Amino acid sequence: KNIVILISGRGSNMEAIVKACAGEQWPARIAAVISNRPDAAGLAFAAAHGVPTVVVDHKAFADREAFDAELARQIDAFAPDLVVLAGFMRILTPGFTRHYEGRMLNIHPSLLPAFTGLHTHQRALQAGCQFAGATVHFVTAELDHGPIVAQAVAAVQPGDDEAALAARVLKLEHRMYPAAVRWFVEGQLGIADGRVRQLGGQA
Numbered sequence: 001k002n003i004v005i006l007i008s009g010r011g012s013n014m015e016a017i018v019k020a021c022a023g024e025q026w027p028a029r030i031a032a033v034i035s036n037r038p039d040a041a042g043l044a045f046a047a048a049h050g051v052p053t054v055v056v057d058h059k060a061f062a063d064r065e066a067f068d069a070e071l072a073r074q075i076d077a078f079a080p081d082l083v084v085l086a087g088f089m090r091i092l093t094p095g096f097t098r099h100y101e102g103r104m105l106n107i108h109p110s111l112l113p114a115f116t117g118l119h120t121h122q123r124a125l126q127a128g129c130q131f132a133g134a135t136v137h138f139v140t141a142e143l144d145h146g147p148i149v150a151q152a153v154a155a156v157q158p159g160d161d162e163a164a165l166a167a168r169v170l171k172l173e174h175r176m177y178p179a180a181v182r183w184f185v186e187g188q189l190g191i192a193d194g195r196v197r198q199l200g201g202q203a
């Protein structure tokens with residue numbers, strides 16, 4: 001199976017997936033890592049691990065449609081079975097999400113459906129939540145919605161600030177996201193009638 005991973009920055013989830021794919025000998029390969037930002041730190045890790053990298057700079061396009069069209073062209077050149085959004089910070093057009101329906105995953109740093117959008121940990125702390133976490137979901141047209149595949153929960157601790165909570169959740173992301181991607185490439189995960197169909201597998 002071919003996996004294409006989209007990043008915008010640090011790329012630590014991408015790194016966890018690249019390592020798990022090689023280390024656990026998945027029936028898959030990371031065909032490419034694509035970034036919308038030329039300065040994304042994760043590009044160096046991918047290149048150092050022999051993964052082809054591509055930059056599609058959103059600033060070079062007049063609108064979202066033009067950007068998404070070129071992004072899809074670049075992605076499809078790698079014939080992906082699965083597209084993995086890993087800290088990819090662009091809102092996607094409905095046409096783009098439809099094109100990858102049932103074969104595009106995202107990780108979002110909250111317990112969805114709470115706290116879609118940005119600054120999730122800060123908002124969870126402000127709301128007095130006692131638990132925070134992250135969600136892996138299939139991507140649909142609506143931002144941070146779509147069928148939920150897996151969630152990881154972290155307890156908020158006294159004195160937590162945004163950075164402390166984010167770091168605790170990120171550690172869980174690095175276990176959960178590779179596990180979810182592995183389910184997909186092993187044929188254990190899909191969607192049917194807009195709902196997750198999971199045939200087995202444990203995080």
Ligand code: GRF
Nearest residue numbers: 010011012013087107108109
């Ligand atoms: C993660 O917290 C992820 O949940 C969110 O953006 C962050 C990306 O971090 N979508 P990284 O680029 O994977 O290190």
